[in-house]
Every structure is written in structure tokens, then in C-alpha cells.
Amino acid sequence: MPRVFIPSLLRKYTGGQESVVVPGRTVGEVVRNLDQQFPGFRNQVVEGDDLKSSLAVSVDGDIAVGGLLEQVRESSEIHFVPAIGGG
């Protein structure tokens, strides 16, 4: 099952766990399942039908351009990271 790494400041929602293994075929499904296990988590990363505008999600080391729609594999590692800018 995919492994979700929890951002440091959101670990209070996961009882301090740094990462959680959750079923799901897309990032969105993984987040929904995670929210069932740890209520409140979804609201921290999702707004409407998309990721919060301050966030991006990384799947297996690359920014997931599909956001919540991005497909994940059984062995995927999922990280929530701040949305990136630059100069």
C-alpha cells in the first residue's frame, strides 16, 4: 500500500506518526482513507476539489501534476510539500 509522509506540523493529526500506510489508487483516495483513520487531516490539505493552493504533492520524488487525481502505485511514497515558486 502507498506510504504517506506527514508534514511535521500536521503530525498532531496522526498521533505524531511521521508516515502512514494507507490504501488508495489516487492521491485523492489515499487522502480520503487517511481522513477516516485520522479525522481532520483532509481539511488540512484539501480545499474544494483540489489541493490547498499553498500545497503541492510529490509522488515517488516528482511533483504530481495531477494533484488529487494523480494515480499512485502500491509501492508509492507520497509527500505533501509547499507549492514552489522562484525568481
Add this chain to the structure above:
Amino acid sequence: MSKKQLVETTINGEPTEFLCETRQSLLESLRDVLGLTGSKEGCLTGDCGACTVLVDGRPVCSCLMLGVEARGKKITTVEGLAEGTQLHPLQQKFLEDASLQCGICTPGFLMSAKALLDRNPNPTEAEIRYALAGNLCRCTGYDKIVRAVMNAAKVMQGR
């Protein structure tokens, strides 16, 4: 409002007449009155050199000179640097040596460098850096600009 003044001058070899307000700078006169927008505005306080033109052969920040002061002078701007389609060696070397990135400071550097090479055809690196110290570039770190001036000097000396 101030009355406009008629200014008779020579710009890039052409006898030119223009009307300007007494409070208009030479830079403003060139850009807004004559449409010669090659000279750039960077600071309007004579600190960046982007507006450098030659006045009787000497480099001048055109933002610090009034349009009316051009009366009877010979003004050369970046538009007058090439001879027809024949680029000045400085222009050619700036292109070949990748001496510009955004290009906004380029006209000023070309004019300051021309003034230098006109009076000192074989400058050292230190002399080039001294002559160009009144021109700011924020993109290149100056390396490729200094090299282009050195290379243009070589071409002009037939070396």
C-alpha cells in the same frame, strides 16, 4: 506651463531640430520627442549609465542634461553607432561574446566603451573597468562585457 524651445542640434550625423520644454531632459527629448528610444532610462539620477550618449565625443548621462543644452552640439546615440548595416566592432563583439542578457544596459555600455576606445584604442583590463564603472549591469557580472571591449579593441587595431 513653460513655452517650448526650438533646439537646433546634430544627432547621429543628421542636422536635427526639435521642440522641447525647458524642463525636459535630453533623454526625454530623445525618447519622447524624437522617438529615439535606444537610450534607456534606469534611474534618472546619473547613477546607472543606461542613458549614456556621446556629446561632442564625450560620454554623458543624457538624463542629467537638458534637451535645450543639446543646442549646437553633436549627439551620438546607440542608433548612430553602426554605419548603415555595418555594425561597429563593439556591437559585433557584444553579440559574439554573449555580453548581454536582458540588454537594457547594453546601449549605455556600448556608448561608454566607444568613448573609451576613441581616446584609448588599446586599453588594459583595468582601464576598461575604470571607464565602464559608471554603467551598471545586473545580469552579466560584467565579465563578458569587459571581454567584448577587449576583443573589439583588438579588431579595431587589426590584431
Add this chain to the structure above:
Amino acid sequence: MDTPQTHQFKVIGTRPVRHDGLDKVIGRAKYGADYSFPGMLYGKVLRSPYAHARIKSINTEKALRLPGVKAVVTHADFAPQTTAPVYRMGGEAAVNPLYLASNILAKDKVLYAGHGVAAVAATSPHIAEEALALIEVEYEPLPLVLDLLEAMKPGAAIINPDLRRKDKPDEQTNIAGEFQFKRGDIEAGFKAADIIVEREFRTEMVHQGYIEPPNALGIFPGDGHATVYTSTQGPFDVRIMSATLLGLPEGNVKVVPAEIGGGFGAKLTVHIEPVALLLSKHAGGRPVKMVMTRTEMMRGATGPTSGSILRVKMGATKEGRIVAAKAWFAYEAGAFPGSPVWLGCFTGLSPYDIENFLVDGYDVLVNKPKTSSYRAPGATNAAFAVECVVDELANRCGMDPLDFRIRNASREGTQSVMGPKFPRIGYIEVCEAIKNSQHYRTPLAQVPGKYRGRGVATGFWINGGMQSSAIVNVHADGTASLVTGSVDIGGSRASTAMVVAEVLGLRAEDVRPAVADTDSIGYTDGTGGSRVAFATGLAAYQAAHDVVRQLKERAAKVWEISPEDVAWVDGKAISKKNGAPPLTLKELAPRLTRTGGPVTGRANVYATGVGPAFAACLVDVEIDPETAKVQVLRCTVAQDAGKAIHPSYVEGQMQGGTVQGLGWALNEEYVYDEKGTLRNASFLDYRMPTCLDLPMIEPVIVEVANPGHPLGVRGVGEVSIVPPPAAVANAVSMAVGSRITDLPISPPRLFKVLAARRG
């Protein structure tokens, strides 16, 4: 195996004259301020003399009565805005439209000296300036807060009354955001350390220092469609922001990107574009041109980057292995939230593979201008602190500073501070390139009567991908044009055209690149994040391959075979079937008409596979003990470009970023008085490096192919600014024998260090 490192390219890696170069050396290139239209007016902005004050009233009547004045506008003339983020600005965090509008023209309060209050359009810039003096604004001055640490304390003057503490929602605060990255067991880590170094560093606000003043020419007649000509890094950002502030549908605004005279991140957002459009609307649709003065942009109308306080504690074993790191970063946001502190939080430690770390970051409001992006935003501050501490650790371990870094280096598979594992990266290669440089192998000679020192530092930048569009048109003469939406700020038209030329088998000069307006090309994120050569280059590559696919079909028709039996090799169509001689694009182009008509290739990408960038800087300095002036004697920069498409412009990015970093290290800083007025708001007093201050900057291009890009390209625009402040501080510290912790290392500051040392 054919890799970007072994492939014999014909165009990529060469140094052709850039396509837009001629216009720029003869004075024909049109920057934003060079546009004019009949009946054009000139706009100017009235700016606050107070750093914090309530606006009690604004009376514009006298100004409007001045002959030649055609319109006066204030914040109230924008469409009403909310704080809800309604869109992403490029790939960046969302923009709060109320803050955006309130920063351009103040709503109820002015929050920094230089904050816009009202704007005027008149028939000449001089009349517009006279009119500004006739606008009567009644202010009620408020207590202000300029210092970072003061602003964080309870009881500080509050800048934004709606901001609340995360832990106590009924308490107001100036801390607009908190960030944290954490892994492992920090206590255990420090217990395992033989050597611990802990320091506090301080940096001041600095300006991007682009030479071209921000400008905008707005045309907004009564038909609901607006057009703006502007020198911007992000035409599509200007479109959505202007539309939002004017209350227009996004598609009703057309942005025409002019040539741009530098930006370095500051021109990724709007500064006066919506004001020019608003003034045009109120002046009956007449075109309104606005060009900021240097003082306006320095005082903050366009945003400098943050000053910061940086506390770093790191521990290493005596064998030179870093076992724990703790960092606390506070960055000035300015008057509105949004400093790049979180970027500092995760970039600072990224060069190193550290098991136990804790990084905390704070985004803090102060009565200074809202900060905006500056080349690798946030990374330079953090790297300054971390790289100084790393230097001290290496010293205390008795190790060469580069060997120490290589021993602790992040590499492929290292889990980054942000979380995801690094793909193939070139950090070790960059360190080795400096080690092997002529410069490093030449010992620094000491001279009597002067202090000399040598310093090294490294830097990381994540680089951006984001969205790009490209169109390749094939012409009947066998040349092509490339149309993109990426504003060219330093040679990207040349590099993207070279990619197309490589694929199509053309010479670089046979592909003419153009930057299109927002109606004429698909969505394209801004020129920032070092993304253009990578992502727009990827779009150009794919669009060229789209052309190739069509050319193979056309060649198949000519040869009367199936398209599957046509290959495209080295810029030629080759028949795999009947032994017909190959057809180049030049030979195929005249036959397009009879084989189906025009050929255009297209690509739209949301680029993945971004390759992170690393750089290292080596610098020798000499200090005059009498004047405390630091002279840079020699400077070498190494950077991983992945693949350098046009090496001259890659070197240019490396040299330019390095020199900006040297300016940050040695002279540049915002100097405020106690009333919050910037005292050095000109290029005379804000001392950027001139060519007389510098030696040649020696570039070493390292090429560790980015596996996420077909040509191995990584972004090259930003990372070179990151190492120099720490490299210079390390060099000066070595020279004077005491640790430098504050930037800039200007003569007045260094003089105090030297005096203290003399006793």
C-alpha cells in the same frame, strides 16, 4: 548507450549569436517604456511618507482641476476584493487578491513608507507629478515596528489586525506563517556529536537591482476589453491579476510582453499594470503609460527580499560526519504575508545527508515593503548561515572544507529535507569541480600590510517545472519559427530555438523564436524558478517532435510508402523501405503544399522531472586594514547545468548570479531610519557592484544529466546567487581571524570587527 553526455549534438552545446541580439545592440528592441500610442497619457503614483498610518481622507479635487490631468484613482476604484485565494499564481502559492490590491494602492492604512495611495494620469509626466502634490491625504500616524525580533514579541505594534496566533486564536500577531521540517531524533543526534557549532546570523533586506524600472502601458476603452504592454516575467500572471483587480473575466485582458530589462523574480507579479488600466478606464480609454522612478521601486513599490535572523546549530563527529542540525529562521515578510522563509527552511540543509534535524521558520510582518521573489528566493539567507557553520565544523574537524562537504553530501536516493528522495544530482561533482579548479590548486599568497583569505560555500535550489506551451511553424523555405509564452530574460529564445533546430536538423539561425502575447499562445507560467530552458525547452522539444511526426507522414506520401516505414535520423527523413535518398526539412518543405498543406507542431506541458541544481563558489579576498574595504581578488563558480544548451548564456547566468551574491555579501542593504524611511533609495547609495569592484568570474560548467529531461537539462538561472555571501564571509573570517555573522560585510561593519580585534 546514447545519453545527453555522449550524444554528438550539432546545435546544442554550440554558441550561436542570439536571435534577439541585433535589435538590442542597435537600440531597436522595444522594452515596455519604449511603446507609445497617439493620445497617450502618463501615470504617476502618490506614495505615503509614513511607515504606518491610518488614511483618514483623500481629497483629489485640486489635482483633478489642474489643466492636463485626466484621471485620479484610489483603492476604492478597484473591483471589491476578498482574502479568499481564487487562483494559483503560476505554480506558486496562491495570491490573496485583497492583499495584492491593498499593496498596490492602500485600502485603509498605509503599511510602509512608499506605499501607494492614489494615482494620476495627465498629458505629461511632469503635470502628473505636479498633480500628485495637489492630492490632499490626511493621515493618522500609528506606532510602527521595523525590527524582526520586536515584531515577534507580544505587545508589538500590530500591522494586520486580522492575523491571529495559531495557538491562541484570540491574540493578534505579526507572525503570518510558521513552517517546520523535522526528522530523526535531534537530541540523540547532538549527543553523538564530538563538535558542536552554534551561531546567530543576521541579514538585511536587499533589492533585486534590475536596471529597467517597472513599467506598464494600459489601454482600457469602454468595450470591456483591456490591453496592457509591460515588461513582465509573467504575462499570464499579469493577465489574471489585472483581470481580478479590475473585475473582468480573465479572457478580456490581453497582455503583450515587451522586452524586459531584468527582473530576478520581482517582475513575476503586478506592480502598476492594474493601475495603468484603471487610469485608462477613468480617462475615457486613452492609453496610459507608467514608468516607476528608481526611488519608488527601491522604497518598496516592487518588493525587495527579506532581511532575516538565522540561528543554526550543527554537530559532527570528529571523523567529519554531520549527525544533527537545528535551525531557526525568521524572515521579514514586509507589510503583507509571504516571505520565502519556508524555501530557506528546506534549501539550507539540502546539500547534506543528515539523519536528525529540526528546522523552524517564521514569516514576520514589519512596516517595510512587501517582499517579492529574488533569484532562488529564501535560499541565500539560509545558506549563508548553514554554510558558515559547516565551514567552522570542517575547520574544527581539521578537514578541507570541500572534503567535509563531500563526506556529508546529498546524492541520488538521499531523502531531501522536504521529504522526497533526490533523483540523480550533481552536488559532489560540483564540489569536485572546485577542488580540481586551477584556482583551488593555486595557494593564496599573503602580502604584508593586508589581510587575505579564501572561502568556499555551496548552494542548492530546487528549480521549477510548471506549465509551458510551444508552437513550431514550418516555412516553405525550410526554416521554422518557434512561438512560446516565455518572456526571454537572459537568452532563452536562443536556447529554446536551438532545441528545435537540433531536432529538425536546422541551424540555430534558421529557427526564429518569438514570444507571443496572452491571446496568441497557450497558458505558460512565468519566467522564474529557473524553469524556461527546462520546461519551455521541453515544450519546444515536443513541438519539434510533433513536426517530425508530420514530416514523416509527408515523406511517406512522397515515397508512396507507409509512415511507419519512415525514420527521422539526424534531421533527415529516411526511408526504411525502398532506398530513396533521405529528405531534409529544407527538401521536404517545398513539398508540403501538395502533401497536405502547412505543418505546425504543438506541445503543451505541465513539466515533471525537474532536476535540482547545486552550485559552489570559491573566492579570494583582500582586506585593507585601514579602510576595512574587502576586495574580491579571484572568484570561481561551479554549477551543475545538467546539459548546457548555449554554454555562453549558462556561464552568463553563473557569473551574473555570483556577482549579485557578492553584492549581497559586501555592500547591499536597506538602511532605515527610526521613522521607517529608507535612507538609501538610489543607485548611488544602494551600492551594487560595478565592474571596477570585480575581477573576471571564472565559470566551471558541470554536466550531470537530469534523468527527467530528454536532453538532460536542469534549470540554471538561480542557484549561483546562493553560495557567494557565505563564501565571502568564510574568506573574510579566515582573513581577520574572527567569525563574521552579519551581512553585508561593508566597511563600516567590518571596521568595527577589526577595531574590536585590535582591542
